[in-house]
Amino acid sequence: MDNIMRTEVQTVYSRPPSLSQTPTHYCPGCTHGIAHRLIAEVLDEMDIREKTIGVAPVGCSVFAYNYFTFDWVEAAHGRAPAMATGIKRVLPDRFVFTYQGDGDLASIGMSEIMHVAGRGENITVIFINNAIFGMTGGQMAPTSLPGQKTTTSPNGRDVETMGYPLHMSEVLSRMDGAGYVVRRSLHDPKNIRLAKKAIRTAFETQKRGLGFSMVELLSTCNTNWGMTVQESLTWLEEHMIPMYPIQDFKVSSGLDGFKV
Amino acid sequence: MDNIMRTEVQTVYSRPPSLSQTPTHYCPGCTHGIAHRLIAEVLDEMDIREKTIGVAPVGCSVFAYNYFTFDWVEAAHGRAPAMATGIKRVLPDRFVFTYQGDGDLASIGMSEIMHVAGRGENITVIFINNAIFGMTGGQMAPTSLPGQKTTTSPNGRDVETMGYPLHMSEVLSRMDGAGYVVRRSLHDPKNIRLAKKAIRTAFETQKRGLGFSMVELLSTCNTNWGMTVQESLTWLEEHMIPMYPIQDFKVSSGLDGFKV
Amino acid sequence: MQADVIFAGFGGQGVLFAGQVLAFAAMDAGHDVTWMPSYGPEMRGGTANCTVVIADEEIGSPTVKHPKAAVVMNLPSLDKFEPLVTPGGVLIVNSSLVNRDPARTDIIWLMIPAQEIAEMIGPRRLLNMVMLGALLDKLPILPLKDIKISLSAHLPERHKKLLKSNLDALDQGAAFSRGELKVEKVTSSAQEPTRTIAPTSV
Amino acid sequence: MQADVIFAGFGGQGVLFAGQVLAFAAMDAGHDVTWMPSYGPEMRGGTANCTVVIADEEIGSPTVKHPKAAVVMNLPSLDKFEPLVTPGGVLIVNSSLVNRDPARTDIIWLMIPAQEIAEMIGPRRLLNMVMLGALLDKLPILPLKDIKISLSAHLPERHKKLLKSNLDALDQGAAFSRGELKVEKVTSSAQEPTRTIAPTSV
Amino acid sequence: MPVKGWIEVDEIFCKGCELCINECPQHVMALDMERLTPKGYHPVILTKDGCTGCGICAIICPEAALSVFREAPVKTAKTATPVP
Amino acid sequence: MPVKGWIEVDEIFCKGCELCINECPQHVMALDMERLTPKGYHPVILTKDGCTGCGICAIICPEAALSVFREAPVKTAKTATPVP
Amino acid sequence: MAKEFLEGNFAMAEAAVRAGVEAYFGYPITPQTELLEWMSSRMPELKRVFLQAESEVAAINMVYGAACTGSRVMTSSSSPGVSLMMEGLSYIAGTEVPMVLIDVVRGGPGLGNIAPSQGDYNQLVHGGGHGDYHPIVLAPASVQEAIDLTVLAFDLAEKYRNICMVMADGSIGQMMEPAELPEMRPLRTTTPDWATDGCLNRDQRILTSILIDPTLEEVYNHKILNTWYRIQANEVRYKEYYLDDAEFVVIGFGTAGRIALTAVRNARAEGIKVGLFRPISLSPFPFPQIEELVESTQGILVTEMNTGQMLEDVKMAVKGRVPIEFYARLGGIVPYPDEILGEIRRLAHEPRSPDGDPRARWMQRLKDGVITLS
Amino acid sequence: MAKEFLEGNFAMAEAAVRAGVEAYFGYPITPQTELLEWMSSRMPELKRVFLQAESEVAAINMVYGAACTGSRVMTSSSSPGVSLMMEGLSYIAGTEVPMVLIDVVRGGPGLGNIAPSQGDYNQLVHGGGHGDYHPIVLAPASVQEAIDLTVLAFDLAEKYRNICMVMADGSIGQMMEPAELPEMRPLRTTTPDWATDGCLNRDQRILTSILIDPTLEEVYNHKILNTWYRIQANEVRYKEYYLDDAEFVVIGFGTAGRIALTAVRNARAEGIKVGLFRPISLSPFPFPQIEELVESTQGILVTEMNTGQMLEDVKMAVKGRVPIEFYARLGGIVPYPDEILGEIRRLAHEPRSPDGDPRARWMQRLKDGVITLS
Numbered sequence A, B: 001m002d003n004i005m006r007t008e009v010q011t012v013y014s015r016p017p018s019l020s021q022t023p024t025h026y027c028p029g030c031t032h033g034i035a036h037r038l039i040a041e042v043l044d045e046m047d048i049r050e051k052t053i054g055v056a057p058v059g060c061s062v063f064a065y066n067y068f069t070f071d072w073v074e075a076a077h078g079r080a081p082a083m084a085t086g087i088k089r090v091l092p093d094r095f096v097f098t099y100q101g102d103g104d105l106a107s108i109g110m111s112e113i114m115h116v117a118g119r120g121e122n123i124t125v126i127f128i129n130n131a132i133f134g135m136t137g138g139q140m141a142p143t144s145l146p147g148q149k150t151t152t153s154p155n156g157r158d159v160e161t162m163g164y165p166l167h168m169s170e171v172l173s174r175m176d177g178a179g180y181v182v183r184r185s186l187h188d189p190k191n192i193r194l195a196k197k198a199i200r201t202a203f204e205t206q207k208r209g210l211g212f213s214m215v216e217l218l219s220t221c222n223t224n225w226g227m228t229v230q231e232s233l234t235w236l237e238e239h240m241i242p243m244y245p246i247q248d249f250k251v252s253s254g255l256d257g258f259k260v
Numbered sequence C, D: 001m002q003a004d005v006i007f008a009g010f011g012g013q014g015v016l017f018a019g020q021v022l023a024f025a026a027m028d029a030g031h032d033v034t035w036m037p038s039y040g041p042e043m044r045g046g047t048a049n050c051t052v053v054i055a056d057e058e059i060g061s062p063t064v065k066h067p068k069a070a071v072v073m074n075l076p077s078l079d080k081f082e083p084l085v086t087p088g089g090v091l092i093v094n095s096s097l098v099n100r101d102p103a104r105t106d107i108i109w110l111m112i113p114a115q116e117i118a119e120m121i122g123p124r125r126l127l128n129m130v131m132l133g134a135l136l137d138k139l140p141i142l143p144l145k146d147i148k149i150s151l152s153a154h155l156p157e158r159h160k161k162l163l164k165s166n167l168d169a170l171d172q173g174a175a176f177s178r179g180e181l182k183v184e185k186v187t188s189s190a191q192e193p194t195r196t197i198a199p200t201s202v
Numbered sequence E, F: 001m002p003v004k005g006w007i008e009v010d011e012i013f014c015k016g017c018e019l020c021i022n023e024c025p026q027h028v029m030a031l032d033m034e035r036l037t038p039k040g041y042h043p044v045i046l047t048k049d050g051c052t053g054c055g056i057c058a059i060i061c062p063e064a065a066l067s068v069f070r071e072a073p074v075k076t077a078k079t080a081t082p083v084p
Numbered sequence G, H: 001m002a003k004e005f006l007e008g009n010f011a012m013a014e015a016a017v018r019a020g021v022e023a024y025f026g027y028p029i030t031p032q033t034e035l036l037e038w039m040s041s042r043m044p045e046l047k048r049v050f051l052q053a054e055s056e057v058a059a060i061n062m063v064y065g066a067a068c069t070g071s072r073v074m075t076s077s078s079s080p081g082v083s084l085m086m087e088g089l090s091y092i093a094g095t096e097v098p099m100v101l102i103d104v105v106r107g108g109p110g111l112g113n114i115a116p117s118q119g120d121y122n123q124l125v126h127g128g129g130h131g132d133y134h135p136i137v138l139a140p141a142s143v144q145e146a147i148d149l150t151v152l153a154f155d156l157a158e159k160y161r162n163i164c165m166v167m168a169d170g171s172i173g174q175m176m177e178p179a180e181l182p183e184m185r186p187l188r189t190t191t192p193d194w195a196t197d198g199c200l201n202r203d204q205r206i207l208t209s210i211l212i213d214p215t216l217e218e219v220y221n222h223k224i225l226n227t228w229y230r231i232q233a234n235e236v237r238y239k240e241y242y243l244d245d246a247e248f249v250v251i252g253f254g255t256a257g258r259i260a261l262t263a264v265r266n267a268r269a270e271g272i273k274v275g276l277f278r279p280i281s282l283s284p285f286p287f288p289q290i291e292e293l294v295e296s297t298q299g300i301l302v303t304e305m306n307t308g309q310m311l312e313d314v315k316m317a318v319k320g321r322v323p324i325e326f327y328a329r330l331g332g333i334v335p336y337p338d339e340i341l342g343e344i345r346r347l348a349h350e351p352r353s354p355d356g357d358p359r360a361r362w363m364q365r366l367k368d369g370v371i372t373l374s
């Protein structure tokens, strides 16, 4: 038997069409970029790029809209969920998502995020928790860890006077309007794969009209954490995950049987 | 044996000194007044009237300050927790409490209440949940029940479009800064007694520096519910309690052994 | 024509609606008309009043300091508005709740036990129509029948079953004013506000 | 005396600090002085510059369009500021990252391989002091020794161990300017920005 | 032997809401339809004997309009505390 | 028989963050210290044979700077999908 | 449509509905709650969007989002609630998306009270949010005008891609008058070419208020300033009464203006040749028209329900060329025509000077007891 | 104290500390973050209160609460953050509690950018929150002035129980200059007689902004207006340069003003008799001083880093009696002295008229390419 094996070139990965040709402004190694890529991949796989409207936050990802090829609006700091509500209510058949940092979502935007969850607003939220205000140069966020040094907690976050880390996924998943609320991490390929599945499921939640969906993504900020890129991944894994466990907090029964 | 029993007049109840001599403006039978009375009784029993500063909300209880004999400030709608924070931080040895309705606390004031809880701000919150915006004439509150008719949900609250009732005690008790979070009701003497004990415990929490304390009080609004006073008590018992169970959601271990 | 009437009393006495009925009728009769409410500073059980201005040209002010007529349903309103009615004007007083006669001599006034008359016809809250009927007798800005037609047209659906008694109340008020109806004032002294008003909202 | 100098380059090249050192020294020498930063619109790795104005009366504008001198650390800054230096002024160019000579003939300019000189002394980031040294040679607004005293006084505590090399860098820059130091330019072509700047914050 | 109790109603405060009436375990309270408070409400009164001074009416009164007293054997007398 | 794979680096995007280098299971990646991208970074390159086209580098790349290809037996060839 | 007897709040709500508003987001506040309440039943009935937002901050940002899709969209509130919208309004101005805001103004500052006031003039017309931008502000003086201006507000907002506000003092919101509602317009069928509604068959669109490069922000500022000049040129609105032979002019807007009308008539009856100029567009303000008035006028009386916020604009137009006097009621008090009549008499009969500060003179009269407030 | 080389943001923070500020509440925003960051380490060190609030809305209401206790208290922010404080500021004005706000202004509207601007003039000076009230607004033009005015702000706020703001354009916040910090003042030892700090041994006190009875609200409005007149009479601040023999006057505040100073000097060097008038208190605005200037002036050039917001106030003072020209850079751009020098030359040498709209002329010059922006 002549065993000649014919081969062919396969594309294992190429830049998804939902990403634009603009290089990001993120610091090298910042995992914001990974989150962007995953969103783009999911929208392309679902073939909903042309039906999607993104809502950018104020934070390092303020220019997120430059890095995608679909429609975006840019919200006031913390108000992306309200803006998304306005869009989704008038265009219920579009996919509307917000992309928000922890300062944006958990500090100034607390009210808006709580209420979209409470109302079961049929939008998706991608929540980048990097335990810091990245854009403004490293101030304490509500998600900063106890003892974490930031420019506004120069001696480390003292929970007695500066408050305790907020667990947004835990809290939001308690709202009756929540359809899908999970936490994932971006610090290694395995977790990135899981993060992508979660984003896919979140958009599926929206597609099925199951209410509020959110994927919290643990993310790094090597610049403001004052670390190398590699150190920041390790710090995330060793310090953030124990505080913010990777977990499914709410999965609507309407997703039963959905597999990514 | 000559059994002559001498008797003496005992005062079982009299108006507590912390209440002023001003009649309230509340509708007859409104349970706001009961909450006022309980606060006054507790402050007098603890003998802290002269060390207490109340923060009034915008809502039917906007004039609460007229009905007490200690210092009060009047906050912007929903911002009482922030104002209380400002006061407590500069006067940490005073007792500072807010008195807030459900519109004030759970609608517009969501962010402020979440963050004082998250920070473990050492203040006490008396939260009057009457499932409606009383003062402005009966609009839907975040706490209105599914199907409840209000002037902005004329066909009854449709949870799909108007959102789900918010369970503030449940949510706030999840914040790490919470020292004491319980729900009580004002619809009958037994529950009123329990409510008073809870208020006493909440102020004890503050006294001991155990962080954020809140007593949610289920309350009636016969006027805007469109009921008689008696009907409103029944409605509370039959409809609100199943949705908002009377329960202790968080009791700090620092209160172990504290008995009222 | 230019006429301005203030209706004043406790919230819940139908003060505002009485003014609206007059305004409706004026509009239906082709006049320009404004209706402007005003609430006292008290939080509840407080006073409320409304001013109705009727004219044949574009109305300027919807408020007047010195109205042609005042319809007052309680003592504070009498105290407040008696001095303000223009000389020659009309003052209708709900004697069921007011123990004193007006002191003015340069105006036409009427003490009418509106509550008792109302209770003869039906629920006490018809008192506002009784007083309106009396007003129109003393100040015939519009024929009573026009008022009745407008009332029939504008009475909210859910109150339609009370239409007949409302019309009766208008008639009886007018009749009392004409001296055709004698009524004993039965309720004693104190003023009894109604109790359905929520706090002023801020 | 009135002198104004612009320091420009990529963020991270020590542009802002070089200006501050000059400003410190001017202040210590009893002059009035302003230091005003400006950041390019790029989010990171972008340009930054600062303007130092030194004078003996209350300084008006902390910005100047046409500075007496410019110290440029990369090509975009050369492109931008070469045309702006006042005639007779001074332009110091970091030849380590810039491949072309200035074209102006009415100013004094110097191409200095500041990066290579810095690396002779210590870390590459001393290049800002090298260039400052050269500037002060070409435009002697202040004696180099005053600059050194001020640098010693104002260098942040955590950098004190680098004081000596900073002083050396100043000297070597001046020496190069005086033609006393010959250095081979080794780094090739492309510009290499530093990478430590977070996005512009909004 | 039932304890003898009684109440005092401060008519400045009472709004005749009837909450106390409905809760009184002895059913000895009612509105006084003959009288009006300065604010125009019918105030509550004790309509018959039998008040035990249990204080329940005061516990529910939203206006703190009620004071409650009772006659009690001297040996158990404590300093009056306003705690129902 | 190991699959033969390779990557393409789009130097417009690569920032030389080294995330891919650290994750590559075959340890075949490194920064090219000889070259700078237009933005001034050293780009990543394949430094030796052994790339399996596993795509892990692309999964972690924050800049979507990498395309990954592999040579595979024809019978298993699918339409190329950009899903790692 | 026949005239109906309508309350202002209701009338503005229904006017917006008939003008084709597709989405309403708002939060209850007296004295505009009836507007929101009417929307809560009316909009769902028409399968349009009504949402009671959790706050005014959320409401304005929901409006912002919906406006970005090219939908006709509005909110309404009263003074404290409007203050909470300032950041959102500045963003909207920075993005050039059209929207309508109705402010039913009440007594302030702070929580103040719920009685009618014109105390938000400066906030709406001059200040408000951060940065350079100019909303259109229309001030109705009757229920009919409230209807007409509400409809107009949508048209102007869309024509200029600008914020358009209706400033209704509390009386306009709560009074009733015969008025005619417009026909129901058909809903918008096209989408503007800037709207972010999903990029089906077209390129990406972005709506943002960031221009991180100041040179671009400067260009944007020039652009919206030019729009503002176009608006100034085309959209000034006002109403004149008895001005033909007037020696004196009263200037007032909204309720203060219509009350002044009665005073003017009464003064005419006394033989005083006085007219009324009532600005309808407060922004753009009728500067040229008032400048022109100055030519033929011996004195101006400005009357407002605030401490003289529009007075400043009148002074700007008058440039000290004729005497101005000022009269105001504050904090929720609506003046009577008699009070204004008294001021007209004073203006006509007492010595006048174009110098000095009309507001200071008014305060002095108050202090001296020349004016007694009732 | 000796002069140190200080950054504006830092200097204002430390000046507040030395003026005895007891509590700081704020939220990060560029370009004022360094101020907050300094407070975050400095205040706890001194056992005073620093709290990073969750938002500007929370920050201003924390300030409100702390101010009610009679404490010296402040916040700081930049444009969008200041917009979020408008409701709170109106409440504070309605309660007459003193507090200090520093606004380090950036390019707007909306998110805009982070470069220096003066676009919040109207918001701070004229509009802002709802209702009738007047904050004091001080505009430093140097780091030293930023220090001095910060200290003064606390004193004025307390003297008049009024809001006092420091409006520092972004350049003032970020530039460095030699400046002298004041000595550390001892902290307040007494409590004002209106403070709600617990009623130990005294009667109850209430601090509120509600006056539900309009007649009382009217009285309150009169009261704070009278305070405002006292402030106007006593607290006008400005600086004059080369005005003695000036035929022309440049008017500009903050950074625009100091840049103009260089232009003025250069123009003098060319023989143009020009001076500079730099308002320091923007509110109260130096109206009388500018009115007086008009007497001796042939022309005025107003220069700002906004679209002419202060220009309106200058026009108000000038009343059309001398020609005014206008020049501005917008959206985060700081002008060069040369640009202003060019405008001074034009003013001195070209035909002038007191009529027309200076801003429109400036826009026309831009359109015509007479002005080229660099």
Ligand SMILES: Cc1ncc(C[n+]2csc(CCOP(=O)(O)OP(=O)(O)O)c2C)c(N)n1
Binding pocket: A058, A059, A060, A061, A077, A100, A101, A102, A103, A104, A105, A128, A130, A132, A133, A134, A135, A136, A141, D201, D202, H027, H028, H029, H030, H056, H080, H081, H084
């Ligand atoms: C109203 C307002 N307040 C403050 C800011 C300043 N600001 C911009 S981004 C930011 C925090 C960003 O942190 P986060 O949301 O965690 O995003 P990251 O940069 O970490 O991704 C702040 C405070 C602003 N732009 N607007």
Ligand SMILES: Cc1ncc(C[n+]2csc(CCOP(=O)(O)OP(=O)(O)O)c2C)c(N)n1
Binding pocket: B058, B059, B060, B061, B077, B100, B101, B102, B103, B104, B105, B128, B130, B132, B133, B134, B135, B136, B141, C201, C202, G027, G028, G029, G030, G056, G080, G081, G084
């Ligand atoms: C900023 C602002 N928005 C809205 C209002 C109007 N308002 C006053 S009270 C209130 C709701 C009150 O409801 P709740 O807090 O439940 O108190 P209740 O009257 O039911 O006791 C509203 C919306 C306001 N005063 N300020």
Ligand code: SF4
Binding pocket: A025, A026, A027, A029, A030, A031, A032, A060, A130, A134, A135, A220, A221, A222, A223, A224, D198, D199
């Ligand atoms: S500052 Fe932090 S979050 Fe922002 S781009 Fe850099 S690494 Fe990422």
Ligand code: SF4
Binding pocket: B025, B026, B027, B029, B030, B031, B032, B060, B130, B134, B135, B220, B221, B222, B223, B224, C198, C199
């Ligand atoms: S409206 Fe409702 S909450 Fe308000 S006083 Fe009346 S019953 Fe109580």
Ligand code: SF4
Binding pocket: B029, E009, E013, E014, E015, E016, E017, E018, E019, E020, E021, E043, E044, E060, E061, E062, E063, E064, E065, E066
């Ligand atoms: S509960 Fe109190 S207010 Fe109500 S009727 Fe009884 S005594 Fe009067």
Ligand code: SF4
Binding pocket: E005, E006, E007, E023, E024, E025, E026, E027, E028, E029, E050, E051, E052, E053, E054, E055, E056, E057, E058, E068
């Ligand atoms: S004390 Fe007890 S028994 Fe007496 S009236 Fe009150 S509830 Fe009734």
Ligand code: SF4
Binding pocket: A029, F009, F013, F014, F015, F016, F017, F018, F019, F020, F021, F043, F044, F060, F061, F062, F063, F064, F065, F066
């Ligand atoms: S992960 Fe991406 S950006 Fe980073 S070095 Fe690799 S290819 Fe370049």
Ligand code: SF4
Binding pocket: F005, F006, F007, F023, F024, F025, F026, F027, F028, F029, F050, F051, F052, F053, F054, F055, F056, F057, F058, F068
């Ligand atoms: S595809 Fe796999 S083996 Fe090849 S370079 Fe990437 S990570 Fe390494």
Ligand SMILES: [Mg+2]
Binding pocket: A059, A101, A102, A103, A128, A129, A130, A131, A132, A133, A134, A141
């Ligand atoms: Mg973050």
Ligand SMILES: [Mg+2]
Binding pocket: B059, B101, B102, B103, B128, B129, B130, B131, B132, B133, B134, B141
């Ligand atoms: Mg409520």
